[in-house]
Amino acid sequence: MTAKRLQNITESATLRISNLASELKSQGKDIISFSLGEPDFTTPGHIIDAAKASLDRGETHYTPSPGIPELRRAIAEKLKNDNNIEAKAGNIIVTPGAKQAIFEVTLSILQEGDEAILFDPAWVSYDPCVKLSGARTVWAATDRDNGFSPSGLAEYITKNTKLIVVNSPCNPTGGVYGKETLKEIADLAIDNNIMVLSDEIYEKVIYDKEHISIGSFDGMQELTITVNGFSKAYAMTGWRLGYVSAPKNIYEQMLKLHSHSVSQATSFVQYAGLAALQGDQTCVADMVREFRERRDLLIKGLNELDIRCASPDGAFYAFADVSEYGNGEKVAELLLNKAFVAATPGAAFGEAGNDFIRISYATSQERIREALRRMEAVLK
Missing domain, CATH: 3.90.1150.10 (Aspartate Aminotransferase, domain 1)
Incomplete structure (x- = not known):
C-alpha cells in the first residue's frame, strides 16, 4: 500500500x-x-534578537511564497559581493533549509530517463533526491590524493545527463575544489548544455583555500543553480533556513513546487536570516x-x-x-x-x-x- x-x-x-x-x-x-x-x-545573539523583535512586531503570518523582499534582496547582494554571481532577487527562493532547495531543484529539472552525476563520495541526500525525481544517479570517481576532486568526469557524461551536482567545500570529505577543477566542470556543462547544482552551504567554513562559485564562470550564469543557507555558517541548523538562486525558467518551475508544498519559510526566521547577512560577521x-x-x-x-x-x-x-x-x-x-x-x-x-x-x-x-x-x- x-x-x-x-x-x-x-x-x-x-x-x-x-x-x-x-x-x-x-x-x-x-x-x-x-x-x-x-x-x-x-x-549569535543579534540573530536571536532579530527573531524575537520580529515576533514582537507580530510578523507571524504568511509571507510571499519565495520569501520576504528584504531578505531576497540581501541574498542577491550577498551573491554579488561574496560570490561574483549576478543574481536577481526575483530569481531567489527562500526555503525551509537548503535540503528543501535541493529537493525542489531535482524535481524541477529531472524526470524518468534522465541522469544526474554525483561525485563519489557525496552527501547522503543527493542520491535519494535524484531517485525521487525518477532519474538515475551516475557516480563519478574522485581522486582521494587530490582532495577527492572529480577524476575523468567527461567519460560519465551521456546524452541523458541533465544535472551535475557540485558540493564545495564537500560533505563528507572536507575537500575544496580549485579553479582548475571547477573550470573543467564548467566547460563540460557548457559544451553539453548540462545544468549544474552548486551546493555551497559550507562556503564560509574554509581554512587555507579560497571558495570559488562555479556560477561566477563565464557562460555559467544560465546553467548554474546555486544553493546555500544559514545552518552551518551561523549555527542555525534548527531554524531551517536556506535559499536558491536559479535561472528564471527553472525558478518558475521550482516556485510551483515550493508554493504547493511548504508554502514559505517561517516568517520570523526570515527576519533572523536578514540580520545574519547584514550583521557583524x-x-x-x-x-x-x-x-x-x-x-x-x-x-x-x-x-x-x-x-x-x-x-x-x-x-x-x-x-x-x-x-x-x-x-x-x-x-x-x-x-x-x-x-x-x-x-x-x-x-x-x-x-x-x-x-x-x-x-x-x-x-x-x-x-x-x-x-x-x-x-x-x-x-x-
Missing part, C-alpha cells in the same frame, strides 16, 4: 546513527557524537577559527592511531580511512557499541567510502580528546 518511488530510498544514515546514539544515551551511556553535521555553537570568523583548532587536534590524533586522514580544507568533517581495522560499517559499529563514539559509515556516501568513516568535529576539543582516548582503547 506504499508508493513505489519510496521503496528504494533508505533513511538518512547520519540521522539513523544519531537516533542509535540517542537510544544509548537514554540508557545512561555517555555518547560522544561525531555523526551529525551540526555546529555546537549557540546562534565576526561570529563566523570566530567559529571557523575554533573549527580549525578542532580539525588539527583530531587529524593529529587519528594519524597517531594509524587511521589515515588528510587534513580537510573546508567544512567540519574528517573522512578517515579505517581499513587498518576493518571496513567503515564494522568500525563505526564497534566505536558506537564499545567506545560510545558515534561516527557515520563512509558507505552511506557512496561506494568509494566503504573503508571510511565520517567524523564531524562540530564538538568541543575536550570531547574530541576524550573520543580519541576511547578509540585508542578499543582499536589498540
Whole structure:
C-alpha cells in the first residue's frame, strides 16, 4: 500500500546513527557524537534578537511564497559581493533549509530517463533526491590524493545527463575544489548544455583555500543553480533556513513546487536570516577559527592511531580511512557499541567510502580528546 518511488530510498544514515546514539544515551551511556553535521555553537545573539523583535512586531503570518523582499534582496547582494554571481532577487527562493532547495531543484529539472552525476563520495541526500525525481544517479570517481576532486568526469557524461551536482567545500570529505577543477566542470556543462547544482552551504567554513562559485564562470550564469543557507555558517541548523538562486525558467518551475508544498519559510526566521547577512560577521570568523583548532587536534590524533586522514580544507568533517581495522560499517559499529563514539559509515556516501568513516568535529576539543582516548582503547 506504499508508493513505489519510496521503496528504494533508505533513511538518512547520519540521522539513523544519531537516533542509535540517542537510544544509548537514554540508557545512561555517555555518547560522544561525531555523526551529525551540526555546529555546537549557540546562534549569535543579534540573530536571536532579530527573531524575537520580529515576533514582537507580530510578523507571524504568511509571507510571499519565495520569501520576504528584504531578505531576497540581501541574498542577491550577498551573491554579488561574496560570490561574483549576478543574481536577481526575483530569481531567489527562500526555503525551509537548503535540503528543501535541493529537493525542489531535482524535481524541477529531472524526470524518468534522465541522469544526474554525483561525485563519489557525496552527501547522503543527493542520491535519494535524484531517485525521487525518477532519474538515475551516475557516480563519478574522485581522486582521494587530490582532495577527492572529480577524476575523468567527461567519460560519465551521456546524452541523458541533465544535472551535475557540485558540493564545495564537500560533505563528507572536507575537500575544496580549485579553479582548475571547477573550470573543467564548467566547460563540460557548457559544451553539453548540462545544468549544474552548486551546493555551497559550507562556503564560509574554509581554512587555507579560497571558495570559488562555479556560477561566477563565464557562460555559467544560465546553467548554474546555486544553493546555500544559514545552518552551518551561523549555527542555525534548527531554524531551517536556506535559499536558491536559479535561472528564471527553472525558478518558475521550482516556485510551483515550493508554493504547493511548504508554502514559505517561517516568517520570523526570515527576519533572523536578514540580520545574519547584514550583521557583524565576526561570529563566523570566530567559529571557523575554533573549527580549525578542532580539525588539527583530531587529524593529529587519528594519524597517531594509524587511521589515515588528510587534513580537510573546508567544512567540519574528517573522512578517515579505517581499513587498518576493518571496513567503515564494522568500525563505526564497534566505536558506537564499545567506545560510545558515534561516527557515520563512509558507505552511506557512496561506494568509494566503504573503508571510511565520517567524523564531524562540530564538538568541543575536550570531547574530541576524550573520543580519541576511547578509540585508542578499543582499536589498540
